[in-house]
Amino acid sequence: MKTRTKALLLTLCAALLVCATVLATMAFLTATDSVRNTFTVGNVAITLDEAEVDANGKAVTPENRVDANQYKLIPGKTYDKDPTIHVATDSEDCWLFVKLENGLVDITGATTIENQMTAKGWAVIDATKNIYAYRSIASADTDVVVFDTFTLAKDAAVERYKTAEIVVTAYAVQADGFTSAADAWAAAGLE
Secondary structure, three states, X not given: OHHHHHHHHHHHHHHHHHHHHHHHHOOOOOOOOOOOOOOOOOOOOEEEEEEOEOOOOOEOOOOOXXXXXXOOOOOOOEEEOOOEXXXXXXXXXXXXXXXXXXXXXXXXXXXXXXXXXXXXXXXXEEOOOOEEEXXXXXXXXXXXXXXXXXXXXXXXXXXXXXXXXXXXXXEEEEOOOOOOHHHHHHHHOOO
16 A cells, blocks of 8 residues: 555656646736836026117117116117017916116106006006016017117206116016916015
């Protein structure tokens, strides 16, 4: 009986070995796939400049843009000044804003800088800080002029204004997520 049991046990072990070998070499049908997400970050990009002017306040050439000019103040004279916001080619759509610091406001003529801004689609959204918002969303590769000139009153006491400045500061806030310029300005917490 011992021989029979041994033989049966050896046969069973051999059968198990064959089964294990067959199962180990069997291939299963399988498949894999994946999705990879990469991200870029949008941006809002603007620049602000104006035409270079000569000593008399007349534009040299509209294509020659600068970020500062000097003016000789003369009562009754009109000066070229066209601050222009350029929305960059790769910028997202945005709301535009400007802060106007007009040191000559008390001696300007009938057509004021503020009147020109209103005519060009700018509206005051914060009168205390002189913040203006543009009427519509600006898209990439867009130029938006803030105003074109300033004129001094004929009786302007210019000698008191020799250190005065007109400063225009431009801001942009993404348009996506905001239904109005005022909402965008408030959410951005600028100025």
